[in-house]
Amino acid sequence: NAGVTQTPKFRILKIGQSMTLQCTQDMNHNYMYWYRQDPGMGLKLIYYSVGAGITDKGEVPNGYNVSRSTTEDFPLRLELAAPSQTSVYFCASSYFQGTYEQYFGPGTRLTVT
Amino acid sequence: GQNIDQPTEMTATEGAIVQINCTYQTSGFNGLFWYQQHAGEAPTFLSYNVLDGLEEKGRFSSFLSRSKGYSYLLLKELQMKDSASYLCAGAILKNNTDKLIFGTGTRLQVFP
Numbered sequence: 001n002a003g004v005t006q007t008p009k010f011r012i013l014k015i016g017q018s019m020t021l022q023c024t025q026d027m028n029h030n031y032m033y034w035y036r037q038d039p040g041m042g043l044k045l046i047y048y049s050v051g052a053g054i055t056d057k058g059e060v061p062n063g064y065n066v067s068r069s070t071t072e073d074f075p076l077r078l079e080l081a082a083p084s085q086t087s088v089y090f091c092a093s094s095y096f097q098g099t100y101e102q103y104f105g106p107g108t109r110l111t112v113t
Numbered sequence: 114g115q116n117i118d119q120p121t122e123m124t125a126t127e128g129a130i131v132q133i134n135c136t137y138q139t140s141g142f143n144g145l146f147w148y149q150q151h152a153g154e155a156p157t158f159l160s161y162n163v164l165d166g167l168e169e170k171g172r173f174s175s176f177l178s179r180s181k182g183y184s185y186l187l188l189k190e191l192q193m194k195d196s197a198s199y200l201c202a203g204a205i206l207k208n209n210t211d212k213l214i215f216g217t218g219t220r221l222q223v224f225p
Contacts, residue, residue, distance in 0.1 A: 031210045042117070042200060042215030043156070050208050058212065090155060099144065099163075100204070100211040104155035 001026050004105035006091050012111045013081040021076040021108050023091030031094045032074040033058075033102065034066065036087040043090060049074055081112040115139045117216035119201045124222045125191050133186045133219045135201035143206035145177050145184045146213060150198045159186070159199075188221075196223045 007022045025032065030051045035043040035058075045058030049068040063085060065077040074093075078085060088109050092102040116138045125131040137145065144163035148156035162168055162177035162184060174187040186199055198218040204211035 033213075035215075040217065042202075042217045043213070044215070045212060048210065048212065050210050054208075056208060059214075094210065096209075099146075099161040101146075101158045101161065102211075102213065104157070106155050 003027065004091055004093055004103055006089075006105040006108050008108060009106070010109045012113065013078075015081060015083065015112060017081050018077070018079050019081070019110075021078075021089055021091075021110075023074045023076065023105060024072050025074075025091075025093040025103075025105075026072065027093060027095070027103070028071060029093035029095045029103075030071070031100065032068065033092045033094075034064070034074070034076045035090045035092065036060065036085075037090060037107075038087050046076065046089075078110075083112050086110060086112045115203065115205070115214045117201055117203055117214055119199075119216040119219045121217065122220045122222070124224060127191055127193060127223055127225050129191050130187065130189050131191060131221065133188075133199050133201075133221070135184045135186070135216060137182050137184070137201070137203045137214075137216075139203040139205055139214055141205040141207065142179070143204040143211055145175075146202040146204060147175050147184075147186045148200040148202065150200055150218065152197070156200055191223050193223050193225070196221060 033048040034046040047066040091105040147159040160175035202213040
C-alpha cells in the first residue's frame with residue numbers, strides 16, 4: 001500500500017491564480033481530511049469527508065472547496081489564491097478501528113506571492 | 114470554544130525522561146490524540162486516550178484526566194531521534210468521525 005499520497009510536493013502560485021491539490025489513499029478509508037499548517041503552528045482542519053459524496057466544513061474553510069466523487073480521492077481546490085494561503089497542506093484518512101486514528105500524507109508546501 | 118494548550122519548546126538529555134503536558138477545553142470531547150512530527154515531515158500517530166488513566170506503549174506513555182482537562186505524554190530513555198514536535202489533539206465526534214483540534218505543538222530537542 002502506498003498509503004496517502006499528495007501531489008504536488010511544492011508549488012508557487014501568483015495572487016489570484018487557481019490550483020487543485022490532489023490527495024489519494026489506497027487503504028479504502030471512508031474518512032478523509034484536509035489540514036493546513038502554518039509555520040510554528042498546529043494543524044487546522046479545512047474540510048473533511050465521511051464518504052463519497054459527503055463533505056463538511058472544518059475550522060478554516062474560507063477560500064477552499066472540496067469534492068469527493070470516489071472513496072480514494074479528495075482534491076482541495078483554491079480558486080483565487082491569496083498570500084494568507086501560504087502554508088503546508090496535509091491530507092489525511094482514517095477508518096474506525098477503535099479510534100479514528102488518522103494517517104497523513106507527506107504534505108504540499110504552497111507559496112502564494 | 115475549543116482550546117488546546119501545550120508548551121512551545123522543551124529540551125532534554127539523551128537517556129532522560131521528559132513529560133509534555135497538554136490542557137484542553139473542547140465540547141463534545143471524544144478522546145485525546147498525540148502525534149509526533151519530525152521537521153518537514155507528516156505527523157505520525159503515537160497514542161489515543163479516551164478513558165482516564167495511563168496507556169503505555171514501549172518507551173512512550175500517555176495519560177488522561179477528563180475531569181481536569183489534562184493529558185501528558187511521557188517519553189522514557191530519550192534518544193536523539195526523539196527530537197521532533199509533539200502535537201496534542203482533542204477529538205470531537207461529529208458525523209461519525211473525529212474532528213481533531215490541534216495544539217500548536219511542543220518542539221522537543223534532545224541533546225547528547
